[in-house]
Amino acid sequence: VVAVETDLRVNDARWTPPTIRDVAARAGASLKTVSRVVNCEPGVSPAMERRVRDAIATLDYRPNLTASNLRRVGGRTRSIGLLLSNVGNPLDSGVQRAIELAALDRGFVVIGSTIGEDADREREIVNIFTARRVDGLVIMAAGHDQSYLAEQRRMRISMVFIDRPAAMFESDTVVVDNEAGSAHGVAHLVRHGHRRIGFLGAVGTVVTTEQRLAGYLGALQAADIEIEQSLIAVGIQGSEAAHEAAVRLMSGANPPTALFTGQNLITIGTVRALRQLDLHRRVALVGFDDIQLFDLLEPRLTVLAQDPLAIGRRAAETLFARLDGSTEAYRTDVIPVKLIERGSGEIPGPFAG
Amino acid sequence: VVAVETDLRVNDARWTPPTIRDVAARAGASLKTVSRVVNCEPGVSPAMERRVRDAIATLDYRPNLTASNLRRVGGRTRSIGLLLSNVGNPLDSGVQRAIELAALDRGFVVIGSTIGEDADREREIVNIFTARRVDGLVIMAAGHDQSYLAEQRRMRISMVFIDRPAAMFESDTVVVDNEAGSAHGVAHLVRHGHRRIGFLGAVGTVVTTEQRLAGYLGALQAADIEIEQSLIAVGIQGSEAAHEAAVRLMSGANPPTALFTGQNLITIGTVRALRQLDLHRRVALVGFDDIQLFDLLEPRLTVLAQDPLAIGRRAAETLFARLDGSTEAYRTDVIPVKLIERGSGEIPGPFAG
């Protein structure tokens, strides 16, 4: 009998999922009573609750959360939008996982999108998510001006920026300690006897690059090492370009004995270059960002590792605090990076003790 | 003046976003007329349209897609749920990107969740997404029985399974050619003079492992090579276990001259083991799955690469065809895998020409 009934429903093109009315009718109760049972509100007699639950079970009723949210106070959707630069990146996927977990715990859902480094795409996605009335946004910004988000703020959409702070717009932010991290990495090379240290960085206008370069410069100054512009290459896009830049740097008149790379793709290109020049065992290398398999290379790569899960968790905490009504001043959380010594950064330089 | 007005709105805790009624009132039009303008429906005079658009602009009105979807025929939400095993995996993130792109093109939104290999989590997430009334689901299944999805099917939620077919449940599916791919990889080793080839695989109950093992066995039979159980290790979980298993395999009385690994973590563990035994230049290795940096190891790794974007694109195509009303028989698409020769798989064996 059940099978036949099921078949009928499947085959009937006009069949629609049961609503709260259907349940109420079947249980001989009112809408509100069913609503109370569904939402575990008090004030329903055990007998009535039984009847309602039976009706729910026989009808396979599933409350429509969309409709429920629409009516609820504030029209909140219990959803948050997540804009990432590139899910293929371990940083991004770690952040996503952490945020999904936190959201799930609170009955929220995460709608996500990759935006690359495309400022237009960033705005487009924000608009789409806004139309869906997300309660909050977690944004790894692509553009250089987030002032347009004033509109979202007016609509009471909470926002947290990760990896890079928003520009022209004040907001909660979770970043890593780019400058101190880089300084630490460069100081590590100095400690191992290097004084001619090259820097290879991504596009200079990106804040993270600026900060990492600042850390490099600071560490050299702290060690009383003169800064040589010829040892600094920024504006590198991708591993191929990094490969070329590293070859150029190492082929100069007085090449560096150590390199500091400001991003994982650049590190990869640099490793290729050093291999090609057969310098990978003689030139020390410390890179920003850790990725899988860096510990399987020869020599194993010394890196400054970010903690994507910690970043995501903190972003979620901050966002949910806002959603819970916090009106504190905007905060910027700085997550520390960790130096992982594996070999490439400990290759001794000419001034090694 | 604008600034002050903005401030007022920001500071007024009772401010709510403008609705279609506000626009109608301000434009001196009816709800339906505004709705027509917003949805670009015909039958609105240019003058009226101008007034409505002005009102929309001055009020910063943004249609509420949630409410709109609720009322629309069928109550479709233009959203699809995506259940992935692990976003940190290149396969998963590639699939996610492809599906997000396809969804975006059609005005859909993707809500995602990582479920690991946890069957309970799979059902939990499906329930949550069902309550949100997603129109479709793309599922990398964790459990061994998806018959529970009959309910979702009755609700007209379309489903596509990726990477592994559903169990106890007929559905559209997109998989890769595990068996033929593995057979190809093993035949490649045979062609390079190997006859004693070890197999290291993941948990045996997972379909992909079964199929990859089947491909291995088939290739050996095709080459008239006797199968030795002692050269086969399955049930390996993670790279540490793979490391141990590989060491054990290579430390036997008559060790293999080549290895075939059935999954990327297992490949990683095996590489570590071969390094430790200093066999990485003498024992050939072909692995299923490609990951970043496999081409930077020494020797560079020969792999069978999947095409995550192709898998995601195909899954999205199939899903949207269903959402557009296709009633074809359920289809299973098989995406080919590609052998990428980089060095480790071309190390010659004792029978090399």
Added chain:
DNA sequence: TTGAAAGCGCTAACAA
């Protein structure tokens, strides 16, 4: 070309 009324599925605010 325009609009009034009804209602999507549910919850809020009040009765009874």
Added chain:
DNA sequence: TTGTTAGCGCTTTCAA
């Protein structure tokens, strides 16, 4: 303890 009414923001249906 239970139910009634209104209405979330929008689209549908049908009338003017």
